[in-house]
Amino acid sequence: MSPSPSQFFITLLIILFHFHHSCSFSLSVENPDQNIILSPKYTFTAGFYPTGENAYSFAIWFTQKHKHLDSNNISATVVWMANRDQPVNGKRSTLSILKTGNLVLTDAAQSNVWSTDTASSKPLQLRLHDTGNLVLQELNTSTKCSNNNILWQSFDSPTDTLLPDQTLTRFTSLVSSRSKTSHSSGFYKLFFDNDNILRLLYEGPRVSSVFWPDPWATSNGAAGSGSRSTYNSSRIASLDSFGRFSSSDNFIFNSSDYGTLLQRRLTLDHDGNVRIYSRKDEEQRWFVSGQFKQRPCFIHGICGPNSTCTNDPINARKCSCLPGYVWINDQDSSQGCRPNFTLSCSNMTHHDELRFLPLPHVDFYGYDYGFYENKTYKECEDLCSHLCDCAGFQYTFFFTAERGGYYLCFPKIQLLNGHRSQNFQSLFYLKLPKSSDFVDGIKNQQNGKGMVCSRNRVVKLERGYIEEKENGSLKFMLWFAGSLGGVELLGFFLVCFFLFRGSKDFGEDNNGYVSATAGFRKFSYSELKRATEDFSQEIGRGAGGSVYKGVLSDNRVAAIKRLHEANQGESEREFLAEVSIIGRLNHMNLIEMWGYCAEGKHRLLVYEYMEKGSLADNLSSNELDWDKRYGIAMGTAKGLAYLHEECLEWILHCDIKPQNILVDSDYQPKVADFGLSKLLNRDDLGNSKFSRIRGTRGYMAPEWVFNLQITSKVDVYSYGVVVLEMITGKSPITGIQIKEELCHERLVTWVREKKRKGIEVGCWVEQIVDPTMESNYDVKKMETLANVALDCVVDDKDVRPTMSQVVERLLSLDS
Ligand SMILES: *[C@@H]1O[C@H](CO)[C@@H](O)[C@H](O)[C@H]1NC(C)=O
Numbered sequence: 001m002s003p004s005p006s007q008f009f010i011t012l013l014i015i016l017f018h019f020h021h022s023c024s025f026s027l028s029v030e031n032p033d034q035n036i037i038l039s040p041k042y043t044f045t046a047g048f049y050p051t052g053e054n055a056y057s058f059a060i061w062f063t064q065k066h067k068h069l070d071s072n073n074i075s076a077t078v079v080w081m082a083n084r085d086q087p088v089n090g091k092r093s094t095l096s097i098l099k100t101g102n103l104v105l106t107d108a109a110q111s112n113v114w115s116t117d118t119a120s121s122k123p124l125q126l127r128l129h130d131t132g133n134l135v136l137q138e139l140n141t142s143t144k145c146s147n148n149n150i151l152w153q154s155f156d157s158p159t160d161t162l163l164p165d166q167t168l169t170r171f172t173s174l175v176s177s178r179s180k181t182s183h184s185s186g187f188y189k190l191f192f193d194n195d196n197i198l199r200l201l202y203e204g205p206r207v208s209s210v211f212w213p214d215p216w217a218t219s220n221g222a223a224g225s226g227s228r229s230t231y232n233s234s235r236i237a238s239l240d241s242f243g244r245f246s247s248s249d250n251f252i253f254n255s256s257d258y259g260t261l262l263q264r265r266l267t268l269d270h271d272g273n274v275r276i277y278s279r280k281d282e283e284q285r286w287f288v289s290g291q292f293k294q295r296p297c298f299i300h301g302i303c304g305p306n307s308t309c310t311n312d313p314i315n316a317r318k319c320s321c322l323p324g325y326v327w328i329n330d331q332d333s334s335q336g337c338r339p340n341f342t343l344s345c346s347n348m349t350h351h352d353e354l355r356f357l358p359l360p361h362v363d364f365y366g367y368d369y370g371f372y373e374n375k376t377y378k379e380c381e382d383l384c385s386h387l388c389d390c391a392g393f394q395y396t397f398f399f400t401a402e403r404g405g406y407y408l409c410f411p412k413i414q415l416l417n418g419h420r421s422q423n424f425q426s427l428f429y430l431k432l433p434k435s436s437d438f439v440d441g442i443k444n445q446q447n448g449k450g451m452v453c454s455r456n457r458v459v460k461l462e463r464g465y466i467e468e469k470e471n472g473s474l475k476f477m478l479w480f481a482g483s484l485g486g487v488e489l490l491g492f493f494l495v496c497f498f499l500f501r502g503s504k505d506f507g508e509d510n511n512g513y514v515s516a517t518a519g520f521r522k523f524s525y526s527e528l529k530r531a532t533e534d535f536s537q538e539i540g541r542g543a544g545g546s547v548y549k550g551v552l553s554d555n556r557v558a559a560i561k562r563l564h565e566a567n568q569g570e571s572e573r574e575f576l577a578e579v580s581i582i583g584r585l586n587h588m589n590l591i592e593m594w595g596y597c598a599e600g601k602h603r604l605l606v607y608e609y610m611e612k613g614s615l616a617d618n619l620s621s622n623e624l625d626w627d628k629r630y631g632i633a634m635g636t637a638k639g640l641a642y643l644h645e646e647c648l649e650w651i652l653h654c655d656i657k658p659q660n661i662l663v664d665s666d667y668q669p670k671v672a673d674f675g676l677s678k679l680l681n682r683d684d685l686g687n688s689k690f691s692r693i694r695g696t697r698g699y700m701a702p703e704w705v706f707n708l709q710i711t712s713k714v715d716v717y718s719y720g721v722v723v724l725e726m727i728t729g730k731s732p733i734t735g736i737q738i739k740e741e742l743c744h745e746r747l748v749t750w751v752r753e754k755k756r757k758g759i760e761v762g763c764w765v766e767q768i769v770d771p772t773m774e775s776n777y778d779v780k781k782m783e784t785l786a787n788v789a790l791d792c793v794v795d796d797k798d799v800r801p802t803m804s805q806v807v808e809r810l811l812s813l814d815s
Pocket residue numbers: 066067068072073075
């Protein structure tokens with residue numbers, strides 16, 4: 001509409017006319033453009049708002065100049081609705097103030113759809129303020145409209161929006177809309193709970209759960225609850241016009257444009273997120289200047305049962321059915337998926353009828369049948385097999401300082417709030433009938449076929465707000481720990497803090513998404529045969545097999561490792577379980593695995609291809625100056641520290657050598673070939689499984705030779721030798737001719753000897769450094785690096801530093 005002042009004046013006159021002559025007032029649904037109430041500065045309009053075909057709700061919205069309301073063009077920003085769940089007919093419906101003092105909305109059929117339930121014998125006035133508050137008040141005839149007694153106001157019964165100066169109280173809550181186009185009540189609620197905390201609740205058709213603040217954070221009191229306080233029982237929250245939202249539980253949220261006077265609103269959107277919107281004036285689009293949940297997939301109910309949510313850089317999130325499951329309603333992902341197979345309970349005991357499909361990076365929140373410690377994978381699988389309701393299980397390795405490593409088994413009776421992210425370092429095993437072949441489902445999940453749940457298209461997220469202000473990893477860890485029921489929260493927290501600190505990819509959903517799309521997958525043998533042109537270009541040969549260069553169908557260049565038959569005693573499932581553990585390792589200094597092939601007796605692994613080759617190649621061709629060598633020493637240490645210590649202590653490499661350290665185009669190292677020598681449970685260390693000597697002559701720790709217990713210190717030793725080789729340019733195998741000794745001692749003894757003698761004259765480093773580097777290096781750093789390397793090759797494994805101590809010592813050089 002075009003609300004000219006004269007039109008407004010007429011509207012007001014009509015209202016006043018009614019007041020004075022019949023002490024009653026009414027607005028009709030017919031001619032919705034005319035039957036409106038405007039606020040003094042026209043900021044807001046109240047009237048009948050079209051919500052569907054011949055369906056209207058009495059509402060308040062931001063006035064749109066030059067725009068008519070039209071049921072085919074519903075675009076106004078509605079901030080309040082009287083009857084969102086019960087729209088009235090487009091004919092003969094009215095809003096009236098009765099002589100009794102009640103404000104009522106009646107439908108064409110004269111039924112009372114909504115009312116304020118007020119009573120007064122005085123003349124009444126209905127006023128829309130410029131704050132957006134619609135107020136029913138008694139008219140004080142002795143004064144000029146001030147100090148009037150307020151009978152009712154719309155600010156006291158918000159729908160999904162809170163305006164500046166409006167207060168959310170213990171008696172009120174925000175309830176989201178059902179969808180982008182439907183204004184009726186949806187599934188999300190922002191409210192003050194009985195413990196005085198402001199929360200977001202998902203109240204779905206079948207289940208309900210609180211997801212903000214993270215439930216485990218407050219239930220456990222201290223840990224992670226941040227600044228929330230349960231002690232202030234005033235239970236009020238509001239958004240000020242500068243853009244700060246503050247709540248009596250100490251939650252304070254500044255919008256990104258905090259401080260500027262703008263039109264603002266806070267809305268609980270239909271997707272369960274609370275967003276603060278702002279704009280200069282009605283000519284502009286709304287701009288999101290803040291949102292409570294930074295990760296849309298962590299909002300409960302977002303994807304429905306039996307599906308998983310992934311972050312999508314364009315549409316914020318994407319829902320995908322689990323392998324073997326199909327959409328219940330392919331227009332509405334929130335309804336979730338149903339199994340496209342039958343597993344009757346009588347078949348449960350028949351183990352042969354079942355299979356468990358590992359899904360990397362997948363977790364489901366809650367609905368655990370229980371959690372079980374110290375179960376082997378087999379026991380966990382059996383438990384789920386025999387439990388009729390079990391739909392799958394999570395089998396996760398934990399490490400805490402006090403307890404060391406152990407496994408936890410979580411059979412799930414419902415698969416809700418599924419979420420998939422590279423950040424999530426765990427496998428979920430989905431229960432499926434044996435007959436099905438859903439392995440490609442992993443690929444489908446990762447490559448699309450998902451349902452995109454689009455976000456309101458008019459809003460544009462400001463870049464700075466997509467990124468989290470808080471440490472996303474920590475938040476994620478808390479979320480995860482919560483799904484375990486708070487077990488070992490502290491220990492897990494501490495340990496995994498390191499896990500996340502170590503990797504540049506963590507904490508950024510977009511990266512996670514990209515790698516998930518590029519994703520880990522199963523390849524067919526024929527596909528890899530084609531990619532490598534029948535294994536024609538061999539680029540390396542190492543533990544367990546030969547490596548070929550290949551070009552995948554999507555044109556990515558890959559290094560494809562074909563494992564020898566000797567490694568193939570295991571079943572495809574065991575192989576897959578192992579490979580997916582390796583596949584989930586995600587660190588910039590570890591080579592990335594893209595997938596695998598297990599077909600008949602063929603076992604292949606597909607890795608990213610490194611154009612620059614290995615450290616060995618680069619050393620022999622004199623490509624590496626001091627900075628590059630130092631960077632490689634550092635990066636390799638970080639990669640190994642991640643393998644050993646950051647939650648994954650049971651993975652030893654056992655064959656560190658320059659051939660297994662690849663370099664990328666920036667000369668950043670990537671450790672390759674890890675995990676193949678059987679993933680070690682810590683308990684297995686030193687037992688018969690490891691009696692066979694592994695590794696490569698020259699780089700092997702004495703433990704192998706003397707048949708002592710094997711620990712992560714064997715890798716530390718080999719790392720030390722590699723660093724000495726980089727410093728000296730001499731190979732531990734061929735470089736130095738000294739009298740007969742254990743071959744791995746040659747280079748090491750030579751350097752030790754140089755140091756012992758050199759210290760007396762005050763310069764030993766210069767005597768060992770690779771002459772091709774001339775004097776282009778930092779002597780101080782070089783000396784530290786050499787000392788670290790020498791500490792790594794000490795015979796007594798307990799004296800050697802751990803890989804993370806190595807990283808720390810090297811890092812301290814840079815500061
Ligand atoms: C809605 O109405 C406005 C103004 O009347 C017009 O500019 C706009 O294109 C319309 N939008 C749709 C989707 O019809």
